[in-house]
Amino acid sequence: MADFQTSTHRAKWIFTPNELVEKYKVSNQRAIKMLKEYGSTRIEVSADGSLSYPEPQLDATKVEKRSHTKPLSIEDEQLMRVFYEQKIQEVCLAFGFPQKIQGTAIIYFKRFYLQWSVMEHHPKNIMLTCIYASCKIEENHVSAEELGKGIQQDHQVILNNEMLVLQSLGFDLIVYAPYRSIEGFVDDIEDFCQANDQLEMLKDLKETAKLEVDRILLTDAPLLFPPGQLALAALRRSNEVHGVLDFERYLGSIISRQQSMHTSSELIESLNLIYSLLVKLKMPSSDDMKPIDRKLRYCLDPSLQDDKKREKRSKHKSKKSSSEKHGLPSSTPS
Amino acid sequence: MGEGGGNSRNNNNNNSNRPAWLQQYDLIGKIGEGTYGLVFLAKIKSQPNRGKSIAIKKFKQSKDGDGVSPTAIREIMLLREINHENVVKLVNVHINSSDMSLYLAFDYAEHDLYEIIRHHREKVNQSINQYSVKSMLWQLLNGLNYLHSNWIIHRDLKPSNILVMGEGDEQGVVKIADFGLARIYQAPLKPLSENGVVVTIWYRAPELLLGAKHYTSAVDMWAVGCIFAELLTLKPLFQGVEVKATPNPFQLDQLDKIFKVLGHPTPEKWPTLVNLPHWQTDQQHIQGRKYENPGLYSVVHLSQKSPAYDLLSKMLEYDPRKRITAAQALEHEYFRIDPLPGRNALVPCQPGEKIVNYPARPVDTTTDFEGSTSVQPPQPVSSGNAMSGSGVPPMVAARPLPRNMPPMAGMQRMPGPGMSAYNLASQAAMGGGMNPGGIPMQRGAGGQPHQQQQLRRKDPGMGMPGYPPQKSRRF
Known part of the structure; x- marks a missing residue:
C-alpha cells in the first residue's frame, strides 16, 4: 500500500515516548514476575507453534533459591534488542538482501518486543524469524532451510516461531521503511536545487542518508516517527557532511507545499528528537553483551544455576556446550 | 475468545x-x-x-x-x-x-457474479436487467479504483470473485474478493508463473498472454471488460481452451478467441507489441493467422454508438497503456445515462422492473x-x-502430562x-x-x-x- 496515511503502520504502530516506556516496563515486569513465581521466564515454542509456559514451582525452597536469579533490567533488554537488530543488518548484508528487507525485519523485531520481554522469547530466534517473515512479505522468498544454513542455525527454530511472530505483529505486515522516502526526497531535492550539475553530490547525499537510516533503525525512532520524518532526519545528517543544500530552507519548502498539519518548527523539533536518539544510541559489543547474556541464560533455564552450585567452575565449559545442544543461547551469538 | x-x-x-x-x-x-x-x-x-x-x-x-x-x-x-x-x-x-x-x-x-450469470442463463432464460448490470459494473469499478489508487493489482478478477451481498443492510452491494494473488505494485512484479501460480485464462489480458513480464493495473481492467460482456450476454466472452503445462505455457487458443472478436492487434495501434516475447517468437502462429470482420458489437449485441459499447471497447483496448483506467471508467457517459447505477444492484429502483430472486x-x-x-x-x-x-x-490449571522435553526444568505443556x-x-x-x-x-x-x-x-x-x-x- 502506498498510502501511509491510511495504513496500519500509522494507525497502530506509531507511539508516544511515554507509551513506549510503559510497554517496555510492562513486559519486563511481567517476565520478572514470572521468574519469581515460576523460577523461569522461558516460553517454549514447540514444533507445532504452540507455546508452553513454565510450570508453577511447587517446591517453595527451589523458588526461594531461584529467586536469586537476576532478571534483566529494562536497560539490559534495550541493549540486547539493539545488539540483535545490528545482527539483523549483518545477516541481511551477508545474504545480499535489498535494504527494505532489513528495514522491514527490524521493524517487525521492534514491534514484537513491544509485546514480549527478551526474557520470554530469545531474541536470536526472533531475529531469524523476523528476517524470514520479511523476505516472505517483500517477495524475496528464501526458504527457512536456506536461511538457517547460511548462518548455521537450526531452521526449525525459524518455522516454530513464525506464527508467534505474525500474531504478535497483529498481522500488520506492511511496513514503511524510510529507504523509499529517501529516494523520493532526493528526487524532490534535485528539483528544489535545480541541481543538474550536482548529480554526484546528490548521490553521495542519498548514500550517506541511507547509512544514517541504518543507524536510526536501531533506535526507538521508527516506533515514534513516521518514515518520512526518519528519512528527513537522515538526509539532514547527511547534508551536514556533504553540504549540498540549505536544509532549513528545503524543510520550509516542503511545509509550504504540503499544506501539512505540521508547522516548520514542529517538523524541526521531530528531526531534533530523532537526532538526539541517534546520539544516545549505544552500539553494544559482544563483550557488553556477555553479562546480560549470562543473566538471560539463567532466566531462561535456572537449572543452570543449580548446576553451577553443584559443579566446579572448571566444568563451565562442558555445561555450556550442553546448553547449546539444547538450543539455548550462547553468550556470543554468531 | x-x-x-x-x-x-x-x-x-x-x-x-x-x-x-x-x-x-x-x-x-x-x-x-x-x-x-x-x-x-x-x-x-x-x-x-x-x-x-x-x-x-x-x-x-x-x-x-x-x-x-x-x-x-x-x-x-x-x-x-x-x-x-x-x-x-x-x-x-x-x-x-x-x-x-x-x-x-x-x-x-x-451471491456472486458467477452464480447470478448462471441463474439467468439456465433458470431465468433472460438477460440481467440494465440497472443491475450497470450497478454491479459501477461498484466493481469503484472497488477496483480504490485498490488501484492504493497500488494494489488484483490479478485474478473473474465472476466468481465478485461477490454480491444478500438480504440485509448491504443487500445488492458488490464486494471484490480473493486477494490471494493480489500484489502491491510499487516494486516490479514478478510474473505469476515464477510463483508457480495458474489462474483462469479467460479473463487474462492479451499482454500477459503474449508474455509481458510485468503486471500493471490494466490487466484488471481487461478482466472487467470480459466480465462486463459476460453480464450482458451471460456467456464468457473469450472462452479459450487452456493449455495445461508448466510453467506458464503459451495460450494460443485464448489469443485466437480474442483475435476472432477484436481483430488482429497491430504494432501501429499497439507500439510495444513488438517487444512482447510471444509476439516475436510465435510469429508463425500469431501473426500468420488472418482474422476477418472483427465484431465485438455483434457478439455483445450492442449498437456501436451506444455508451455501453464505447465503454466496453475501451476496456478491451489492446494496448494496456491506452486501456481505460478504473477512475476514467467511473466517469464514463454510460454511468450518467438512465438507468443510473445504484447501491442495491439486485433491486431496481424503478417500479415495474421485475425483481429476480437469486437462489441462496x-x-x-x-x-x-x-x-x-x-x-x-x-x-x-x-x-x-x-x-x-x-x-x-x-496459566491454565495444569494437568499432569508426561514431559517430553526433559532438559527443560520447570516446563510443562x-x-x-x-x-x-x-x-x-x-x-x-x-x-x-x-x-x-x-x-x-x-x-x-x-x-x-x-x-x-x-x-x-x-x-x-x-x-x-x-x-x-x-x-x-x-x-
Whole structure:
C-alpha cells in the first residue's frame, strides 16, 4: 500500500515516548514476575507453534533459591534488542538482501518486543524469524532451510516461531521503511536545487542518508516517527557532511507545499528528537553483551544455576556446550 | 475468545475435532473449494452480531514445509490495510497452532457474479436487467479504483470473485474478493508463473498472454471488460481452451478467441507489441493467422454508438497503456445515462422492473470443518481463555502430562484445544498493550491431524457444457 496515511503502520504502530516506556516496563515486569513465581521466564515454542509456559514451582525452597536469579533490567533488554537488530543488518548484508528487507525485519523485531520481554522469547530466534517473515512479505522468498544454513542455525527454530511472530505483529505486515522516502526526497531535492550539475553530490547525499537510516533503525525512532520524518532526519545528517543544500530552507519548502498539519518548527523539533536518539544510541559489543547474556541464560533455564552450585567452575565449559545442544543461547551469538 | 470450551461441545454437530475458536460460530457447511483450500459458511452465536453469516476461508498448509502459506499471508496483509465498501471485509483471523493453518473470517456474501450469470442463463432464460448490470459494473469499478489508487493489482478478477451481498443492510452491494494473488505494485512484479501460480485464462489480458513480464493495473481492467460482456450476454466472452503445462505455457487458443472478436492487434495501434516475447517468437502462429470482420458489437449485441459499447471497447483496448483506467471508467457517459447505477444492484429502483430472486448459495453440509470425516473419538478439551485481561499470561490449571522435553526444568505443556483465535476486531487493544497471553499457547487433543478423506462436492458449475470446472471458485 502506498498510502501511509491510511495504513496500519500509522494507525497502530506509531507511539508516544511515554507509551513506549510503559510497554517496555510492562513486559519486563511481567517476565520478572514470572521468574519469581515460576523460577523461569522461558516460553517454549514447540514444533507445532504452540507455546508452553513454565510450570508453577511447587517446591517453595527451589523458588526461594531461584529467586536469586537476576532478571534483566529494562536497560539490559534495550541493549540486547539493539545488539540483535545490528545482527539483523549483518545477516541481511551477508545474504545480499535489498535494504527494505532489513528495514522491514527490524521493524517487525521492534514491534514484537513491544509485546514480549527478551526474557520470554530469545531474541536470536526472533531475529531469524523476523528476517524470514520479511523476505516472505517483500517477495524475496528464501526458504527457512536456506536461511538457517547460511548462518548455521537450526531452521526449525525459524518455522516454530513464525506464527508467534505474525500474531504478535497483529498481522500488520506492511511496513514503511524510510529507504523509499529517501529516494523520493532526493528526487524532490534535485528539483528544489535545480541541481543538474550536482548529480554526484546528490548521490553521495542519498548514500550517506541511507547509512544514517541504518543507524536510526536501531533506535526507538521508527516506533515514534513516521518514515518520512526518519528519512528527513537522515538526509539532514547527511547534508551536514556533504553540504549540498540549505536544509532549513528545503524543510520550509516542503511545509509550504504540503499544506501539512505540521508547522516548520514542529517538523524541526521531530528531526531534533530523532537526532538526539541517534546520539544516545549505544552500539553494544559482544563483550557488553556477555553479562546480560549470562543473566538471560539463567532466566531462561535456572537449572543452570543449580548446576553451577553443584559443579566446579572448571566444568563451565562442558555445561555450556550442553546448553547449546539444547538450543539455548550462547553468550556470543554468531 | 475461545470461551465456551470445557467439555461440553457444540451439540449442533457432534464433531470432536472442532477447534475451540469455532465454538463462537454455528457451522453450517462448506460453500467453496479451490487450490487455496476450503470455504465454510458459519453464523455468529452470540451478541452483538448473533446470527450474522460469516464465510470462513481455510488455507491448506503449505506443502513444501516452509511455514505459513505465503498466499494466506499476502491476502491477510493486504486485507488488513484495505477498507472499502466494495471490497470484502476481513473480520477475523483464526489460527490452528497444531498444523499452522490459517482461517480467515469474512462477512458472508450470498451471491456472486458467477452464480447470478448462471441463474439467468439456465433458470431465468433472460438477460440481467440494465440497472443491475450497470450497478454491479459501477461498484466493481469503484472497488477496483480504490485498490488501484492504493497500488494494489488484483490479478485474478473473474465472476466468481465478485461477490454480491444478500438480504440485509448491504443487500445488492458488490464486494471484490480473493486477494490471494493480489500484489502491491510499487516494486516490479514478478510474473505469476515464477510463483508457480495458474489462474483462469479467460479473463487474462492479451499482454500477459503474449508474455509481458510485468503486471500493471490494466490487466484488471481487461478482466472487467470480459466480465462486463459476460453480464450482458451471460456467456464468457473469450472462452479459450487452456493449455495445461508448466510453467506458464503459451495460450494460443485464448489469443485466437480474442483475435476472432477484436481483430488482429497491430504494432501501429499497439507500439510495444513488438517487444512482447510471444509476439516475436510465435510469429508463425500469431501473426500468420488472418482474422476477418472483427465484431465485438455483434457478439455483445450492442449498437456501436451506444455508451455501453464505447465503454466496453475501451476496456478491451489492446494496448494496456491506452486501456481505460478504473477512475476514467467511473466517469464514463454510460454511468450518467438512465438507468443510473445504484447501491442495491439486485433491486431496481424503478417500479415495474421485475425483481429476480437469486437462489441462496448451495451449502454442502456433509463435509466437516477439517474437510474430512472424523476418525477421532471425542476427547475432552479445556478452554483456552486466550484474551486474559491480566498482565501475566494466563496459566491454565495444569494437568499432569508426561514431559517430553526433559532438559527443560520447570516446563510443562499446556493441555487444551489446538486453536485459539486472534481477534482483529479487538485490535484497538493492541495499541494499549496487547496481552501476549492472547497468543495461542495450547496444543493438544483438539487439533490432532487426521486422515484426509476429502468429500469433494461437485461444483454446480461443472455440469455446464463448455464450462471448465471452476476449481478456484471463491465462496
